[in-house]
Amino acid sequence: MKAESVTDEGGERLLDITRNYSQNLAGLMLEIFALYNLSRTLHVSFDMDEVFYTVEKQMKETLGISEFSIMLLNGDNETLSVWRANSNHYDAMKDITFEVGEGVCGAVAKTGQAIAIQNVKEDERFLFYKGAHKNVGSFFSAPLKNNAGKTFGVFNVSMESPNAFKEKDMLVFNAVANHVAQAMERSKIFTETVKRSITDELTGLYSKRYFMDILGKEFSNASRLGGFFALLLMDIGKPNQSPGAGGKTMDGVIKKVAQTLAKNTRQGDVIARYDDYRIAAILPGANEDSAKIVANKLQTAVNDDVFVSGEEGGTGKLSIVFGCACFPKAGDKPDEVLGKAISALDSAWNLNDDTIRFVSA
Incomplete structure (x- = not known):
């Protein structure tokens, strides 16, 4: 009887392990599908606004992320400003700027390396968008790089609760940042190509x-x-x-x-x-x-x-x-x-x- 009880307990543990593995695998498959769908959609997006709205839709519907922003370096490459953010916070954040090296976003722009903070209250680098967005517990920022590997902006994801990110989440966010950067680079090239086709070379006026x-x-x-x-x-x-x-x-x-x-x-x-x-x-x-x-x-x-x-x-x-x-x-x-x-x-x-x-x- 005792041996049989042990066997039953072992079977339950095996079922639990299998169940957890299946759930994790299902979640991973969903994220892989989300990335594939995002990549496929962004590949045909040539308008910068369309790129953002595509990312916003996919992040929210498939990955369950609704708090994110994209910041771009200004022409002098010394200042980051908010280009787009989810609609709930954009008005409050749109005029926020960071010097390169300032705060988490500035540090990412300077080093070209992603930064993940599980509890923002324990990291003095995080500035809560200079007071514009205080309801943040966890924060992730990844660089946006062009085809030459040069950083031109950052992609940020935040969650209200601390310790909200798993390791696989950060891999997914990095992948999303790469897809966004590639789509924005294609959009820029496409826009410049169109501009050259409709403008006079000498004057810069329309042709x-x-x-x-x-x-x-x-x-x-x-x-x-x-x-x-x-x-x-x-x-x-x-x-x-x-x-x-x-x-x-x-x-x-x-x-x-x-x-x-x-x-x-x-x-x-x-x-x-x-x-x-x-x-x-x-x-x-x-x-x-x-x-x-x-x-x-x-x-x-x-x-x-x-x-x-x-x-x-x-x-x-x-x-x-x-x-x-x-x-x-x-x-x-x-x-x-x-x-x-x-x-x-x-x-x-x-x-x-x-x-x-x-x-x-």
């Missing part, structure tokens, strides 16, 4: 091809919604009309003019290099009067910022003229509006107005 595409879309939107817009063309003095402006000099002039225009237009305006010496602007919601106000502003800005070097070393103000056409007055097709703006621009060269040479179709 003519992109401008024509946006003109068509703006025309369709305005037609459908009963809106209006102004098309403003600006002609920068051709070489024989600007003293000493040879080809090499004019490249510098065009670039400087483009920089000036970019600083003096609204965020929703589309500014493009139309051809060698002409720049085009689509001004949504603008009419002839407001377009002339914009032209005056641009004229003043260019006069203040841009000078043309003469062959003898002198300088002079740049000759510029403006042509404008407004929808719907100028035509019912994009080509008609553009044609009217070009005709107005050619006519503007015949004006002798010392203030501004502006013609509207």
Whole structure:
């Protein structure tokens, strides 16, 4: 009877071990599936915001983690700031910054090594996001590295209770950080590739091809919604009309003019290099009067910022003229509006107005 009891106890222990092993294996399989699903989804994500929302969804639904943030190094690589965080805490954390080396996140950014803290009250490095998020017991921070191995940010996970992380959890968080870093790197490369395809190499303004595409879309939107817009063309003095402006000099002039225009237009305006010496602007919601106000502003800005070097070393103000056409007055097709703006621009060269040479179709 005694031997039989021992055997029964051994069988129970074996069942317990098997049951625990099965539960752990099921949990591990779930996490592996979550990582696979996250990797597969992020692999086709090229938008930075989409990357974050994908991670947020997968972390919460599959891994049960709802408290996390992504911090990125600023352009000087000396300061970390919160790029995204779960919605419950983002507003409180969005203006928080850390110097490289400061706090846990700063230390991770400096060393490129992950840090796990099981009880944040026992580690003076943890700063509770400088008081913005105090309900933290455990904290994990991993570096985000680009393809060259250079750290560009950190990925943070927190839990309310202390000692909440198991060793396998930290392996999973590290893997998530790697997937996030790779997705953000792909997004950056994709964005830069797209930007190069739609921008003019010399000026950094939009290309003519992109401008024509946006003109068509703006025309369709305005037609459908009963809106209006102004098309403003600006002609920068051709070489024989600007003293000493040879080809090499004019490249510098065009670039400087483009920089000036970019600083003096609204965020929703589309500014493009139309051809060698002409720049085009689509001004949504603008009419002839407001377009002339914009032209005056641009004229003043260019006069203040841009000078043309003469062959003898002198300088002079740049000759510029403006042509404008407004929808719907100028035509019912994009080509008609553009044609009217070009005709107005050619006519503007015949004006002798010392203030501004502006013609509207």
